[in-house]
Amino acid sequence: MTTETADRFTDETARFRRELLAHCYRMVGSAHDAEDLVQETYLRAWRSYAGFEGRSSIRSWLYRIATNVCLTAVARRPTRVLPSGLGGPYDGPDRPPDPLGPEEVAWLEPLPDAWIAPPADDPAAVVVARESLRLALVAGLQHLPARQRAILVLRDVLAFSAAETAEVLGTTTAAVKSGLQRARARLDEAGPQPGDLLEPDDDRARALLDGYVAAFERSDARLLEQVLRADATLEATPFRDWQSGRTACIHVLASSVLGVPGEWRMVATVANGHPAAAVYRRAGGALRADGVVVLAATATGVSRVVKFGDPALVAAFGLPDVLTERPATAGRPRSPGCR
Incomplete structure (x- = not known):
């Protein structure tokens, strides 16, 4: 050409x-x-x-x-899932976290908001983009058959007409309408989508993230009582077990995760339209990337915590593998298309 x-x-x-x-x-x-x-x-x-x-x-x-x-x-x-997609919350006796290997399950990944953010001068488009990428919605979509997933996204998220969707998929409008009904029903079965989430730039959401970060950096489980809702859930990859209820969440974090003051450091960012943080853990005297945590923030507290325990994810948010000083905010996320 x-x-x-x-x-x-x-x-x-x-x-x-x-x-x-x-x-x-x-x-x-x-x-x-x-x-x-x-x-x-x-x-x-x-x-x-x-x-x-x-x-x-x-x-x-x-x-x-x-x-x-x-x-x-x-x-x-393989279908990418979160621990809650593998079964109900764990309510058995205390036991060490049991990680699953990559050959056993493929985990969902978070998406840096900066990768897909509309222009800042279009606040309505920003809100729409965030709502269509909320973690619960994306996790639910993965449980749909692929063509139903495509139909639902094209029709309900992107507002394509039935005729346009049929053209994209090489099928009929009748098949699109039928597939959309089935997709909506299956998504409802996967669980209700939260409707009271705070935008990540809301002062209340920022305060909740600050409180969660402070609890880890100070190794103070009592701070989590001020952050988590009574019905909060906690899940972390690559572990199968997940917890439901503030008491169970705090118990697991206090007994198996928090460690000693200074062991953890977190850098605020935004993922999937949620307040989030890149997580670092001290090892050999250095703060090394440990993963990304995403919070579902509401007016009454954090309703869901998802920790993605893959150190390689931190780079997507523009942050180094080893943290040498405390930055004020997250770095510039790596632009899609760059390696």
Whole structure:
């Protein structure tokens, strides 16, 4: 293709990259997999651009490619889950955390808000983007059959018409309507979606995150009583067991996690439209990346804590593997498309 064609392709398609990344993330539950799938989407789009005849919008055309790329990927990969997707809360006798190996389960990953954030001067778009990427929703989507997942995302999240969705998926409007009904019913069975969550830039949400961070950095379980709701849940990958109820959550954290003052350090960030923090743990005298914790903050306290225990996730939020000083805020997240 000519340079002029390449420039036109970039001008027409580049502006959709962030929303396509969000779309792929909803489909596969992994920020890093979504990044790879967007790359594949643009590669396929470039290869077929000469044959694009404009019968649909460039946006619909890209979504058709991205959705089919995702469906192919989902078909050959295990479903990504959270511990709560494996069974009910643990209520047995005390026991050490029992991690599951990567060959046993594929875990859901958090998504840095900065990867997909709309322009800051469009607050309505920011709220919509956050709501459609809440952790509970994305986790629920992973339990749907792949095509039902695609139908629900295209119709209910992206507001595609039934006819547009049918075109994207190469099916009929009747099949789309039927699939949407089944998808909504199955998502409801997976559990209600929280409706009272605070935005991460709300002062109350920030205060709850500060309290959670202080509890860890001071090794003070009593502070958690001021942060967690009575019905709070706690789950952490790569562990199967998870806890329900503030008493059970605090007991596990106090007996198995908090350690001594100075053992933990956290750096505030935002993930999936939730207040979050990159987590560091002291080892060999250095604060080393340990994972990312995401809080579901409400007006009455934190209703859910999810700790993603994968040190490699910290880099996606623009932070180093080893923390040498306390930054005021999270670093600039690594831009999608960069390695």
